[in-house]
Structure formats: structure tokens, C-alpha cells
Amino acid sequence: MREITFGEAIVEALYEEMKRDERVFLMGEDVGPFGMIYIANPKLWKEFGDERVKDTPISENAIIGYALGAAVTGMRPVADIMFSDLLMQAMDQIVNQTAKIRYMFGGNIKVPLTIRTSIGGLRRAAAQHSQNLEAFFVHVPGLKVVIPSSPYCAKGLLKTAIRDDNPVMFFEHQQLMRIKGPVPEEEYTIPLGKANVVREGKDVTVVATSLMVTRAMNAAQELEKKGIQAEVIDPQTLKPLDKKTIFDSVQKTGRLLIVHQACKTGGFGAEIAAMVAEEGFEFLIGPIRRLGALDVPVPFSPKLEDYVVPNEQKIVKEILEMVGA
């Protein structure tokens, strides 16, 4: 199968959906000739022009509000917010408006709005351009939350998100943008709410998201050498969440480690841990563990940033302790 980058996969998904449905359009900062900050690919603008690939002022609240207004009156906008940090400028429109408008209006309105944004850090961009804020949005009924980990799932999930009649928050990791992976030439989509068992194993279940899937896979290979079989699960969508795949795995392995790059406290790992403790306690042969970033703002200096983010060594260490090796 051909290999393309995560960024190319995103562009392909947008391109195909814009070709498929003329109501789909992209708006945001630097999405035009500049081709989006991380993706750096002007293909969309070259094909569709200013009319459907709209550069906006630096007005995040208006980007979301305008996209919402267009969505409820018949368009299918994709709003691009450069960093998840910048979503904070648009919180009213996301949390108080977009998420609730259908419900407040008694179900008489559809909100086919996709909000793409980037997370991740590890680019030494410090505390305001590195955050992983996906968990905030899982807390808000009315939103769906998607967090792909590979070019393949980025493309398939984004196409589904755009076709969804509900608002979808779509978190793309900055460090994954130039990572290549197999993506079929032919059309495909991936349903929201379906986890991906990236690697099967019998000793421990590792639920990881985004870049941490890569790190969990590297750690699993390392553990393999010691005879430990880790099962790695990528939920792909945090909301709706595929609980069954996680429960099935924990039932098999009896151990659960959750790894995400967002800060540990109040991170999505807490939700998965609570869910398994509530509904799958009898499957467990040891305590659930969580690995998230240390609870500090993301620091600038490489030595500092690397210290706070989960990595392969930390994952291996955690799992070795869990299996008592």
C-alpha cells in the first residue's frame, strides 16, 4: 500500500469531502495559500480558492461562531483553529453555543460542524502552544471528540466527522504531521466510537491516544523482548467511547495502563480508569495505572519538556511494575 503523511491524509480527506459535497468548506487562520501552519500544503486553496478555503482574521471566537451560523443554515463547515491552546479564545462559541444549540432548541436543528485543531507540543513551543486540551471537550455534552494517531485513521475519521450532523472536535498531533503511514488509494471511512486494537497481547492492556500510541507501541516491542505481551488500544474517539473493546481487553489481560500526553490530573485517563473501576473491577488483578504529563504548564527547554511528557522508558517501567517483573 502507498504511504503518505498524516498531514497529506488530512488534506486528502478535506479534498475528497469538498469534492463530494459543495456545502463543505474550510475556514481558519492561514488555511489559504499558506496551506495551514503544520500541514504546509496549499493544495486545497489551489483547487477551491478563497470561496471555499477561507483565510480569516485572528478571531477564534468569530471563526467558530461564523462556522456555527453557517452550519445551522445548511452548510457543512470545517473550522481550523491552529492550536488547541487557541480554542480557549472560542470557548463560549464551542461550549455554550455549538454544543448546546441543538438541545436548547428541542432537537429541531442540526449542527454539521467539524472543528480541527492541533495538539502535542514537543516542538519547544512552551506553555501556550503545546497543550493537549481534548479532555475539556469530552466534559461537554453535545460534542464528539476525535483524536487520531496515524495517517490512516486521520483520513478515515476526518471524512466521517465531516459527514456527521453533530459538532465534532478533531485533535491532530503536531508531531504526527510528517509521519508516514499506509493509506489506501480507494475511498474509506472509519466510524466514530470504534476503538482500534493496534497490537494484541495477553499481559496488560495499554489504552493510549494520539502520539502516545506510537510510544506505547515502541514500549510494547521493548517488553516483547522480556516476554511481556502488551495489548495496545487506540480509542480513536473519546466521545463516543468504545467501551466494549476496552472491557474485552481488560477482561483478557487483567491489567490496565492508560497513557496520554495531556496532564494526568483531570485527563481522559481518569475517565477510563473510573469506568473500568466501576464496571469492570472484577476483571482486574492489580491497580489501574495512568501515565500523563506531569501537572505543570508545558515548559520550554527541551530537557524540561521531555521530562514531563510520557515516553517509552516511562511506559516500560510502569508495565514492568504492573506485571511484577
Place this chain on the structure above:
Amino acid sequence: MVHESQQMSGRDFKESGENMKLEPEKMIGMYQTMLRIRRFEEKVMDMYARQLIPGIAHLYIGEEAVATGVCANLKSDDYITSTHRGHGHCIAKGGELKIMMAELFGKTTGYCHGKGGSMHIANIDLGILGANGIVAAGMPIAGGAALAIKMRKGSQVVVSFFGDGACNQGAFHESLNLAAVWKLPVVFVCENNLYGISVAAKRVGSIQDYYLRKASYGIEGCKVDGNDLLAVYEAAGEAVSRAREGKGPTLIECKTYRWRGHYEGEADRTFLYRSKEEIEEWMKKCPIDRFKKYLLEKKVAKETNLKKIDEQIQAEIEEAIEYAKNSPDPNPEDALRDVYCE
């Protein structure tokens, strides 16, 4: 004493449109709309005091000419975004009183099936993109609806209603700038009623004539006596035409006043921030009385006609109350529906 910021004069002041040629039916229709708003709000006041309406209600009494004069320029497929003080806008845009009342009562027959209440009345078929509990939040949504119209090459327009308080929100700036840049078919209508809850606009605003901000965005704009129905109608008419012709947005500021408190139930604190005299002064400038006088003087209608209109409206409101009272409550588990669509 007239508040100094409500000066009805100056370069961009739109004079009363009393010399306009209007069909008598159109004028009677607008009178009817203003009165329907007034009587509806009076009934809500009463029901609220009797604790038959739960939650919060912000009444539009005193400001009826704004919603009426603006919406009289709109077609059924044009859009509006409204505010927390939204009953008047919804009625003027075609909202049915009984369905609105049912919503205020939290009944399944309401516009939002009891999920929204006073602050969230909406109906996409009527072009009402929602009353809104967040100050200025309707402004970018209105801009987005206008963007969709422009992308579809449609001829509809969008009106965004907001208050003086919204003028100091970031969303105001972001929305006007983008609407101007993209030349969108949207009319921004500021209802300057002098107070954001209890805080006088003059205490927290760097200027008192918010329409002057049109200059910041390079767009057209004016101020108008918001209690003068015909002046509002004419100013909005020009703005709506400009929008329909693809000439971009307009910022209209309507100088007006709310007679009631910010919310029903405020009564005991009303005089902490404004005087009885001030309220009475504005009540003398009642937009409905003013227009009624005009209709009689110009012999557009007779006292008996207008009285009959009032009686019909009162009957309609009694029906609305009966309808609301007799409508079923939602089942508790209905709370779980409509979060997402399938």
C-alpha cells in the same frame, strides 16, 4: 430628564420616517405586532409573579418599536439572532404566541419542547436562530448565517439584535470586522436601553453612541430613536436593502429604554441604579402610544379599530395561556433526548 447619551440629534441621526408612503395595512400590521409584544410581556409578568413560569424572564416592554420596525422589513426566510430579552424579536419574526407561551411554561408543545425556555426560543422555519443567554454570542452566529447565504448566492438577509452591553464584548468586534471584510448580508441592530443589568452604559462604555464604531469597520451605520417605529422601520429598510443588494453590513443603534427590571423579580432593587423619574420619563415616550397617536392623527385607523385589535390580541393571549397550561409536561427522561442527532 433625558439621559445625555440618548440625544436624538446629530449628523447620523435618522429623522422620523413619518413622511414615508406606507400602505395602511402595513402600518396597522406593525401596530398589531407592537401591541402583541406588549400584551404578551404583560401576561408573562403576571404569570411570572404567580410563579406559573419557572426560571428567568427578561421583558421587552418599552422596546417594542425596535423588533417590530426591523422585522417588518424581513421576509419569512430571512434570519434573526436574538438576545436574552428575546420575546419581542421572536413575535416580530412570526413566532406563535401559544407555542412561545408553552415554551415559557416548560411544556412539550413549546418551540423547544421545554428544553430552552425564555432565553432560547428558536425556530429554524421562522428564521429565528435563537434567543441567546450569552451577551453578544448571537453576533458571530448571524455572521455565519450571512456567510452561508452569500456562499449559496441567496438573497436572504440576517439581522442580529443585541444590546448596549454586547458592544463591549470581543464578539462584537470580531463579528463586525469579519462581516465587513466579507461584505456579508447582515444588519447589526443595537438596542441601547442604557443599562447592562444594573450598570449604566455611561459608567462602563468609552463612548455612548455605539453606532460610531461603524467607522472602525468601514461600514454604514446610523442612530435612530428606538421608540419611533417609523424611524426604525425606515433605517432598517435601508440597511436590509443594502444587505440584499450585496453592499454589506450596517450597524444601527436604536436608542430605547426598558421599563421593567433587567429580569422579572428585580423590583426591589430597581431603584438602586435608576430613578423612578427616569423610568416615568421614558414611559411617557411609549412607542405604542406614539404610533397610535400617529395612526389616529393621520386617519389611518379609528379608535374603535385599534380597540378591536387590542381585544383580539388579548383573546389570543388568553388562548395562549390556556394552551400552555393544558399542554403536557415533558417526561423526565425526555431530558436525555436531542443531545445528538442520529
